[in-house]
Amino acid sequence: MQEVYIDLGARSYSIYIGTGLLPRLGEYLKVLKLTPRVLLVTNPVVGSLYGAAAETALGDAGFEVIRAEIPDGEEYKSLATAEKLYDLAYTRELDRRSPVVALGGGVVGDLAGFVAATYLRGVPFIQVPTTLLAQVDSSVGGKVAVNHPRGKNIIGAFYQPRLVLADLDVLKTLDPREVRAGLAEVIKYGVIADQAFFTWLEENLERLLALEARALAHAVAASCRIKARVVQEDETEQGRRAILNFGHTLGHALEALTGYTAYRHGEAVATGMAAAARLAVALGMFPEGDAARVINLIRRAGLPVEITPELSTGDLLASMRRDKKVLAGRLTFVLPVEIGRVEIVRDVPEETVGRVLHLCYN
Ligand SMILES: NC(=O)c1ccc[n+]([C@@H]2O[C@H](COP(=O)([O-])OP(=O)(O)OC[C@H]3O[C@@H](n4cnc5c(N)ncnc54)[C@H](O)[C@@H]3O)[C@@H](O)[C@H]2O)c1
Ligand SMILES: O=C(O)C(=O)C[C@@H](O)[C@H](O)[C@H](O)COP(=O)(O)O
Numbered sequence: 001m002q003e004v005y006i007d008l009g010a011r012s013y014s015i016y017i018g019t020g021l022l023p024r025l026g027e028y029l030k031v032l033k034l035t036p037r038v039l040l041v042t043n044p045v046v047g048s049l050y051g052a053a054a055e056t057a058l059g060d061a062g063f064e065v066i067r068a069e070i071p072d073g074e075e076y077k078s079l080a081t082a083e084k085l086y087d088l089a090y091t092r093e094l095d096r097r098s099p100v101v102a103l104g105g106g107v108v109g110d111l112a113g114f115v116a117a118t119y120l121r122g123v124p125f126i127q128v129p130t131t132l133l134a135q136v137d138s139s140v141g142g143k144v145a146v147n148h149p150r151g152k153n154i155i156g157a158f159y160q161p162r163l164v165l166a167d168l169d170v171l172k173t174l175d176p177r178e179v180r181a182g183l184a185e186v187i188k189y190g191v192i193a194d195q196a197f198f199t200w201l202e203e204n205l206e207r208l209l210a211l212e213a214r215a216l217a218h219a220v221a222a223s224c225r226i227k228a229r230v231v232q233e234d235e236t237e238q239g240r241r242a243i244l245n246f247g248h249t250l251g252h253a254l255e256a257l258t259g260y261t262a263y264r265h266g267e268a269v270a271t272g273m274a275a276a277a278r279l280a281v282a283l284g285m286f287p288e289g290d291a292a293r294v295i296n297l298i299r300r301a302g303l304p305v306e307i308t309p310e311l312s313t314g315d316l317l318a319s320m321r322r323d324k325k326v327l328a329g330r331l332t333f334v335l336p337v338e339i340g341r342v343e344i345v346r347d348v349p350e351e352t353v354g355r356v357l358h359l360c361y362n
């Protein structure tokens with residue numbers, strides 16, 4: 001088992017990564033000084049696979065579990081779904097020390113975290129991420145949110161979990177498409193912060209696609225360490241944290257413009273990272289050979305590097321103008337200068353962005 005500690009003063013916590021952790025969920029919660037009633041938020045897919053194990057673990061430790069299953073899908077990461085959870089929490093008399101436990105991927109985690117941040121102005125929140133993407137990214141760092149129909153994660157908060165329990169065993173039941181989507185965010189860490197990790201990914205990608213245990217453990221822990229470092233430096237994204245948004249300016253536009261149903265988040269980010277690499281080359285910031293390495297690794301992971309043709313450049317630009325990184329109307333991108341280092345670039349000319357987007361249609 002590996003522990004990654006994220007040092008945020010009073011909001012510090014540990015991320016535990018290893019096998020056999022889900023059956024020990026109750027033990028981990030017991031030391032957090034909570035009241036016994038737990039709201040376990042999951043979805044029908046994860047609930048049928050792991051809900052019973054989580055309930056047994058919590059029950060054995062003396063907790064009373066109220067299980068809430070939200071429908072599966074990004075389109076349900078919404079205020080309407082959150083409202084249903086508020087109703088349940090109120091009806092079942094959850095108090096200020098009743099924990100909300102998210103058992104699922106990033107959709108469950110972001111939504112449950114948003115409810116935990118806002119119900120009674122904040123109750124304890126625990127992340128039990130069950131997708132690769134959630135273990136390497138969404139369960140860590142405290143961004144919780146729901147989507148607006150037109151904009152991704154538009155309604156949200158910074159609200160740190162008290163604990164993250166990443167059990168690698170649960171990744172065995174993931175659909176291969178979800179493994180690939182998770183790898184997009186893993187590749188992101190190599191590009192933004194760690195050239196050696198990027199090279200390791202080039203050399204070990206097939207082991208990860210095959211869910212080889214040692215490779216997975218390394219990739220999850222390395223990713224969490226990078227994310228922890230960035231979040232410790234800039235918890236509420238006043239500046240540098242935005243590097244974690246590499247590939248997301250276009251990625252979020254693709255998700256929102258397709259009604260949150262066409263792309264997995266990781267697939268949209270993969271397309272956005274390929275476009276950002278091309279944009280950095282067009283701006284003379286990033287060597288063409290390095291862009292080719294980034295795009296090639298994304299392709300090898302079975303992820304898209306081209307935009308679905310029916311989305312127009314105009315619609316994409318309009319959506320990207322509403323990105324959260326935009327200040328005073330200036331389009332903002334996270335762009336690589338070398339593998340392992342990115343810069344936050346404001347005022348990228350729209351004409352150049354439009355030209356690069358054209359290169360991204362298949
Ligand atoms: N808060 C953050 O910092 C952050 C970071 C990255 C992504 N996100 C958000 O995370 C979301 C994407 O998360 P995701 O990729 O995990 O998608 P997801 O939550 O939709 O899960 C993907 C699919 O896998 C299924 N699933 C989950 N665990 C499983 C398991 N162990 N076995 C079998 N099936 C399983 C789910 O039911 C779902 O169908 C997006 O909303 C994105 O915006 C947030
Ligand atoms: O933790 C962060 O910071 C990130 O940007 C991680 C991203 O992978 C994630 O998709 C996040 O939810 C995007 O945040 P947003 O502020 O652009 O909505």
Ligand SMILES: [Zn+2]
Nearest residue numbers: 185248265269
């Ligand atoms: Zn992301």
